[in-house]
Amino acid sequence: MTHQLTTPASEEQIRALRVGDAVEISGALFTGRDAAHKYFHQGGALPPGVSFEGMILYHCGPVVIRDERGEWKAVAAGPTTSIREEPYEAEIIRRFGLRGVIGKGGMGPRTLKACREHGCVYFHAIGGAAQVLAERIRKVRNVYFLEEFGSPEAIWEFEVERFPAVVTMDSHGHSLHAKVLEESRAALQRALGLEG
Amino acid sequence: MRELEASLLELVRRTSTEIPDDVQKALLESLEREKKGTVAEEALRIIERNIEMARRKSQPICQDTGSVLFYLEAPAGFDCVGFEEAARRAVTEATRRGYLRQNCVDPLTGRNDGTNVGPGFPTFHYDFHSGGEATVRLILKGGGCENVGTQYALPYGPLKADRDLEGCRRVILDAVFQAQGKGCSPGVLGVCVGGDRATGYEHSKRQLLRKLDDRNPNPELDRLEREILEAGNSLGIGPMGFGGRTTLLGVKIGALHRVPASYFVTVSYMCWACRRQGAVLNAEGAAVRWLY
Ligand code: SF4
DSSP, rough: OOOEEEOOOOOOHHHHTTTTOEEEEEEEEEEEHHHHHHHHHHTOOTTOOOOOOOEEEEEOOOEEEEOOOOEEEEEEEOOOOOOGGHHHHHHHHHHHTEEEEESOOOOOOHHHHHHHHHEEEEEEETTTOHHHHTTTEEEEEEEEHHHOOOOTTTTEEEEEEEEEEEEEEEEOOOHHHHHHHHHHHHHHHHHHHHOO | HHHHHHHHHHHHHHHOOOOOOHHHHHHHHHHSSSOOHHHHHHHHHHHHHHHHHHHHHTTOSSSOOEEEEEEEEETTTOOHHHHHHHHHHHHHHHHHTTSOSSSOOOOOTOOOOSSSOOOBBSSSEEEEEESEEEEEEEEEOOHHOOOOOEESSSSSSTTTBBBSEEEHHHHHHHHHHHTTTTTTSSSSEEEEEEEEEEHHHHHHHHHGGGOOOOOOHHHHHHHHHHHHHHHHTTOHHHHHHSSSOSSEEEEEEEEEOOOTOOOEEEEEOOOOOOOOEEEEEOOOOOOEEEEO
């Protein structure tokens, strides 16, 4: 069964999600990657009028073009590797009231702890699926810090419809990444005849 | 010259937007093998849909269009300088048309001039022969999977890996484990046994030019390829590291002579978006046949 989730999400909705759940996300979605995380970490504020309360942050450096009518259009928008933001994410979740983070490859114990304490989850999008994921972006609502950070690093505000992702870190302290790591380690040790 | 540039532009377009048939076939097989109703199966379904969309829209399969690696087999006397100039122009034009992302950064200044041309970008590898035809192949190698590539020096104590094929098997499986899903699994391994640190990586990448369904002419390496494919998949890492039955789509191993003091095993990891294409060129530079 695929869960439907619309942003802004409530704590209750997020707490109901478990590792391994397939989710389709609709509503507003903000991108943010290396430059944005560094900026927030150094005390930078959200742009005026923007709130991350109940929102989901997408680790993504999209390819966005202007179409014939001068409107922004995301043409390729797969996830980027999330672990680079591990030093910053916990603080950003707490400070802005984020309810979700989307990326690929998973994150570490600090983020997992912040998810548990503040009611947030990590969603894994399909790495490399740039076309399928861009198609779910119905509208580019706005862009912030375009000049300062450049296009891939800017904060884009998308409106998405049924954007597919999988919960791989939930708000109850469980991480699919940690589980697969341990199980595959045991399988490797068996295959190599090594002691655990 | 114009003809060559046009062929190379088309080569880049096909490589970035059309997955080779043998890779697509392997992905379809893994989709059938995956347990129904799992997130691993769903990941493979999305990958399938993505491949179809990229081909239809002639847009990049993945937004990371990677390092641009040209492999040329040419008759002696081939005009390499002219070829490289045409290739650089084709890459710049392909970037302008959106087949390639602006993906090339000066490591010292952090500057990206948007052309995808700079020192080491694109990269050229040559093999010369006495025959008549020139063949050009291209690999687009993404960054996420490049980051999980690795090199072992045998013997390697922690894995009880000695200087033999069993030792190779042990470290290659460890590389699969270390990569988890981070290289956008299911992936393809290119491996080199032997060589020095530089040729090891070069030769391991070259293995990625092989079709997934080919057989290694060396029976021992052929056996090792099959063993690692099976054992790698039994680690249960699965598509995207979600857990599942397919972690690897293929394993390709080559060997280079080594010096007595060194025994390297080098692993290059290619993501599911295994982008390679090639063409046989006529004397004018026109593509007369596509290879994958
Ligand atoms: S590893 Fe491959 S599929 Fe994944 S993001 Fe990089 S280029 Fe794309």
